[in-house]
Amino acid sequence: MGTLIRQGLKILAGFGLMFYPVTGQAAKISPMIVELKPAGQNSIARVELTNDSLRDIPFEAVMMRGVITEDGELEMSPAEEQFLVFPAQAIVEGNSQQVFRVQYVGEPELSQSEIYYLALRQVPVEFEGETSQVQIVVNYNVLVNVVPDGTAPVAAVAEVNPSTQDEKDGLSLLVRNDGNRYFMAGLSDWIVTGTTSDGNRYEGKFKGGELTRHIGVGVVGPGRTRRFFLPTDVKLSPGSVQVEINP
Known part of the structure; x- marks a missing residue:
């Protein structure tokens, strides 16, 4: 998708x-x-x-x-x-x-x-x-x-780097599915934490569906990877960012 x-x-x-x-x-x-x-x-x-x-x-x-x-x-x-x-x-x-x-x-x-x-x-x-x-x-x-019975997605973030796209501050991510069932990244719950470039604590919580306007539905098949850009509206310090995705 x-x-x-x-x-x-x-x-x-x-x-x-x-x-x-x-x-x-x-x-x-x-x-x-x-x-x-x-x-x-x-x-x-x-x-x-x-x-x-x-x-x-x-x-x-x-x-x-x-x-x-x-x-x-x-x-x-x-x-x-x-x-x-x-x-x-x-x-x-x-x-x-x-x-x-x-x-x-x-x-x-x-x-x-x-x-x-x-x-x-x-x-x-x-x-x-x-x-x-x-x-x-x-x-x-x-x-x-x-979708066969007994399958489940396992979302993991393989890479995350602060970056800029279309003059917007955000994160460039490589998202991986280690499970045996597809999931939709754009309809999943995301939690992003880190430190801004000026030293403040950052936490962003995105509920299912909130990210579709940025990354679309974002289908990630079993054993596949997808690259996404996630706007954060602030610059985050490299190495400080952690991302959790719950399909």
């Missing part, structure tokens, strides 16, 4: 020729994050797409395996053999809803949670007549976590 979803909506393409009557579409997805079990009735989820526009919009549904790099980049590869998705394609009429059913059918005995994405891709359409139009084609990525 370099930002769930920020990891949830991507503009894929915009194209036009000579004239520019713009065709706009709007859609909402709920939920944007789902959890599935590797087997049983909880291996199935429903994702609803709402088309708020007047135009009918065709979509295709594709399952992808997701790897979130240390710098928050999302790398995806096909994972259709691990899932059943119905419908695989649908034309969603204007001002209506379409439910996509997602079922995990991959390996039932998992040692750790796995990260996937349901990619709901708007399919480009041809316009009637000779007038060229600008068409915005949108891709929605729904985070799908397959």
